[in-house]
Amino acid sequence: MDTSRLKRRGPCAWELPATGRMRVPGVIFASKELVQEMDDKVAEQVANVASLPGIVDASYAMPDAHWGYGFPIGGVAAFDADEGGVVSAGGVGFDISCGVRTLHTGLKEADLRAVQKPLADLLFARIPAGVGSTGALHLSAAEMDAMLRGGARWAVKAGYGSEADLTHIEEHGCVTGADPAAVSDMAKKRQRDEMGTLGSGNHYLEVQVMDEVFDAVAARAYGLAVGDVVVSIHCGSRGLGHQIGTDFLREMVVAASQAGIALPDRELACAPIKSALGQRYLGAMRAGINCALANRQILTHLAREAFAALLPGARLPLLYDVSHNTCKEETHTSADGHKRRLFVHRKGATRAFGPGHAELPPAFGKVGQPVLIGGSMGTASWILAGAAGAEERAFGSACHGAGRAMSRNAALRRWHGRDVVDELAAKGILIRSPSFRGVAEEAPLAYKDVAEVVEAADRAGLARRVARLRPLICIKG
DNA sequence: ATGTGC
Numbered sequence A: 001m002d003t004s005r006l007k008r009r010g011p012c013a014w015e016l017p018a019t020g021r022m023r024v025p026g027v028i029f030a031s032k033e034l035v036q037e038m039d040d041k042v043a044e045q046v047a048n049v050a051s052l053p054g055i056v057d058a059s060y061a062m063p064d065a066h067w068g069y070g071f072p073i074g075g076v077a078a079f080d081a082d083e084g085g086v087v088s089a090g091g092v093g094f095d096i097s098c099g100v101r102t103l104h105t106g107l108k109e110a111d112l113r114a115v116q117k118p119l120a121d122l123l124f125a126r127i128p129a130g131v132g133s134t135g136a137l138h139l140s141a142a143e144m145d146a147m148l149r150g151g152a153r154w155a156v157k158a159g160y161g162s163e164a165d166l167t168h169i170e171e172h173g174c175v176t177g178a179d180p181a182a183v184s185d186m187a188k189k190r191q192r193d194e195m196g197t198l199g200s201g202n203h204y205l206e207v208q209v210m211d212e213v214f215d216a217v218a219a220r221a222y223g224l225a226v227g228d229v230v231v232s233i234h235c236g237s238r239g240l241g242h243q244i245g246t247d248f249l250r251e252m253v254v255a256a257s258q259a260g261i262a263l264p265d266r267e268l269a270c271a272p273i274k275s276a277l278g279q280r281y282l283g284a285m286r287a288g289i290n291c292a293l294a295n296r297q298i299l300t301h302l303a304r305e306a307f308a309a310l311l312p313g314a315r316l317p318l319l320y321d322v323s324h325n326t327c328k329e330e331t332h333t334s335a336d337g338h339k340r341r342l343f344v345h346r347k348g349a350t351r352a353f354g355p356g357h358a359e360l361p362p363a364f365g366k367v368g369q370p371v372l373i374g375g376s377m378g379t380a381s382w383i384l385a386g387a388a389g390a391e392e393r394a395f396g397s398a399c400h401g402a403g404r405a406m407s408r409n410a411a412l413r414r415w416h417g418r419d420v421v422d423e424l425a426a427k428g429i430l431i432r433s434p435s436f437r438g439v440a441e442e443a444p445l446a447y448k449d450v451a452e453v454v455e456a457a458d459r460a461g462l463a464r465r466v467a468r469l470r471p472l473i474c475i476k477g
Numbered sequence B: 001a002t003g004t005g006c
Helices: A032-037 A040-050 A109-113 A116-126 A141-157 A185-191 A216-221 A238-258 A276-310 A390-394 A408-414 A417-426 A436-441 A450-459
Strands: A007-010 A013-016 A026-028 A059-066 A073-079 A086-088 A099-108 A204-213 A228-235 A270-272 A318-323 A325-333 A339-347 A370-373 A381-386 A430-432 A463-476
Touching: A013 A040, A026 A040, A032 A450, A040 A059, A040 A073, A059 A450, A086 A276, A086 A339, A099 A109, A099 A276, A099 A370, A109 A116, A109 A204, A109 A228, A109 A463, A116 A204, A116 A276, A116 A430, A116 A463, A141 A185, A141 A276, A185 A238, A204 A216, A216 A463, A228 A276, A228 A463, A238 A270, A238 A276, A270 A276, A276 A318, A276 A325, A318 A370, A325 A390, A370 A450, A381 A450, A408 A436, A417 A430, A417 A436, A450 A463
Parallel strands: A026 A059, A430 A463
Antiparallel strands: A007 A013, A013 A026, A059 A073, A073 A339, A086 A270, A099 A228, A099 A318, A204 A228, A204 A463, A325 A339, A370 A381, A381 A463
16 A cells, blocks of 8 residues: 555554545554555545545544455444434445354363364364355244344254353344344345355364463453363354345445435445435344354354264353444444444454443453454464453454455465365364365465454554464364 | 355
8 A cells, every 4th residue: 555645643553634525534553564565445445435424533444454345344434323324235244244253162272182183073064164055954934033133042042052152242142123024035045044054265163272372361351371272163144144235235326326425436335324225224234143143153052062072071151252244333432522323334343342341241341352353274363352442443443354465366376275284284283174275265375464463453552462372173164 | 255257
């Protein structure tokens, strides 16, 4: 990115001053190196988002930001409904409520090494993964609606997991305001057989070991110590979320022009929050969030069953579940000092509420919410904690992952999936995937260095580094 | 991300 247009606001914050159609400035949170590596398209997209009606304070990009559909991936923007604010399908992303959850296992690395290979094979046998994968559940129309309303709460009632899990999920596992009637029959049809499936791309289920601690107080609050084995699940709302995005994007292109909203890019299609379409999208999008929460809850149950078969007595309580493709109505204090209800779009950005936030479970109240950052396959993942002051910086948001450094096609030209699997196996990391092509696309070096990204998030005051996780087993979609 | 590509 050409940094000559940017004003440095701090060691890891860069302002893109408001010019032309921009209603507010842009702010990119990144080190000098990361901002220089970013595509110019990121600045262009940050500026485009800043031109949308009702945007509050600034259009933000996280340290892992890269070019996306309309909004950058790693983009955060909040809108005030009373000031003509909008909601945008492209500002949430197609994989609605894609996110990460991490489970404790109570095991140490040596316990896991003793069963590593059979556990990898059993998890791969039990966890449906890959394009078009289907699960054991086949929802009736009534069950579908109940799932879309109930989220992980519905899944627990259906026998997947326990009540205790729900207190460790954002919104306690179920967002209110979901409207199954706003979800198309096509979206429901695509999801009917896909509950409890991982999907493809960068989605995974990993068994990991915590290998370094950076904040001992927060690690203790999260119940983590060096050598602990955890399980992390990264996936979203599968075909349902994608179809909701497709359906509403089409409608929003028409609606934006009817509402007289001039779009610098048609991919920014949006609707006023206070419009029938805006409300219908919010209802459908919230149903999509509940679908993703239910999906991760069922996958959790499948992982617990696999562990129980090989490691009787192992318990896998939930540490936390976060989403990184959402629009949520939240109360924030804007730069003018006023408290107000805002519609916060986080696309490829994780919520990162700091210490003392009322919505956090009591155990996390003093240290801030766990911010779960998925690494690329074969590399480290990270656990961060929402920082004090994060809410004033980007409405309580942080990065979500490493971010691609290379296109899928470029990765396919450079690597063979089988070689990637063999090389990682030699390092003690077992990969199981239905697709060698997918493995090649997800080769570790096709991604940016996640350590640089989380360091920038920490230095920017968005989230503090708590612990680093190293993979042992990866079930890849 | 995606019954992977207008």
